[in-house]
Amino acid sequence: MKKLAIAALCALVANGAFAAKKxxxxxxxxDLKTYRDYFFKRFPGVPLQEFANGIYAVNEISRQNWEAIEEFPPYEPMVEEGEEMWNTPFANGKTYGSCFNDDPAQRKHYPHWDDQRKTVVTLPMAINECRVKNGEKPFKYAKGPITRILAYMAYQSRGQTIDVKIPNKDALAAYNKGKSIYWARRGQLNFNCGSCHVQSxxxxxxxxxxxxxxGQASGWPVYRSKWGELGTFHRRFKGCMKQMRAKPYKPQxxxxxxxxxxxxxxxxxxxxNGPSARE
Structure with a gap:
């Protein structure tokens, strides 16, 4: 049964058949079991936790370069800026802590399904809602100041275990929509996300x-050498879709x-294990 499931996953990658109804x-x-089994077979001997390190879990040369970079991580000043933002009151005298129980280590709570609003809530979304609630303008979602506060909160959350729940049928519908987007072929190259990050x-x-x-969800925000700055998870989504030569959705x-x-x-x-450094 395990081999059949992995074969089915590979077939879906190969032919892009993961339509919404599928x-x-x-x-x-x-899905989670099949995913893990596939990658454990593809990269034998790599422990589950190592996949948090992306390519550095599976490519030794890249890992050596990354370990050297992590001795003086390029995102460290941004973490410090984020800490200052966390501690600086808004114009009304309140701080981010008023929205997050005075605890920046919130990463384990996001993303989650909000059953009252019938939508997925992410940490960047919650940060901007906190700002608006306190009379401040929202940040842009791809880069800039939001990555600083995210970097600080991610740093404080290091070591928390990812444990996303799918609590009911509405949450399941959102999950399945995300799954369909992941496997849908798009753009001039006719790629899906798995073309690169599963099959290749x-x-x-x-x-x-x-x-x-x-493990790709673990390290955000990310300082990419290509960007020369921190960026959000959704900035990377957008970039990937552009590389497929497809029209991307908007961040958040x-x-x-x-x-x-x-x-x-x-x-x-x-x-x-965010924030992290990548190529």
Whole structure:
């Protein structure tokens, strides 16, 4: 049965058959087991927790360079800026702590399904809602100041275990929508997300190594050498879709939040380790 499930996953990657109606064919629990089994077979000997490190879990040369960078991490000043933002009162005298129980280590709570609003809530979304609630303007979602406060909160959350819940049928519908977006072929290249991060994980595309999908939700926000700055998870979603030559959704759109919900669930059991540095 395990081999059949893995074969089915590979077939879906190969032919892009994961249409919306197909997303309901398996449960989140079955998806997670199949996902892990696939990557454990593809990269034998790599422990589950190591997948939090992306390509550095599966490529030794890249890992050596990364370990050298992490001795003086480029995101460290941004974490310090985020701490200052956390402690600086808004114009009304309140702080971010008033929205987050005075505890910046909130990563384990996001993304989650909000049953009252019938939507997936992400941490960047909650940060901007906190700002608006306190009379401040919302941040842009892809880069800039929001990455600083995210970096600080992520740093304080290191070691928390990803444990995304799918509590009811409405949450399941959002999860399945995210799954469908992940596997849908799009753009001039007719790729889906799994074309690179499942089927071709660990392989080179030009000078870059393609990261395994397992664990990809753990390290955000990320300082990418290509960007020369911190960026959010949804900035990377947008960039990937552009590389497929497809029209991307907007950061924090319902589509990208559902995609994050699916992808983060597929990293359940792995510890958060953001912020992180990547190529």
């Amino acid at each position: 997303a309901t064919d398996t449960t989140p629990e079955e 994980a660990g392989q080179h595309i030009r000078a870059n190594v393609l990261s395994p999908a397992l 759109s319902e589509e990208f939040r559902d995609l994050e919900y699916f992808l983060t669930h597929m990293s359940n059991g792995i510890k958060f």
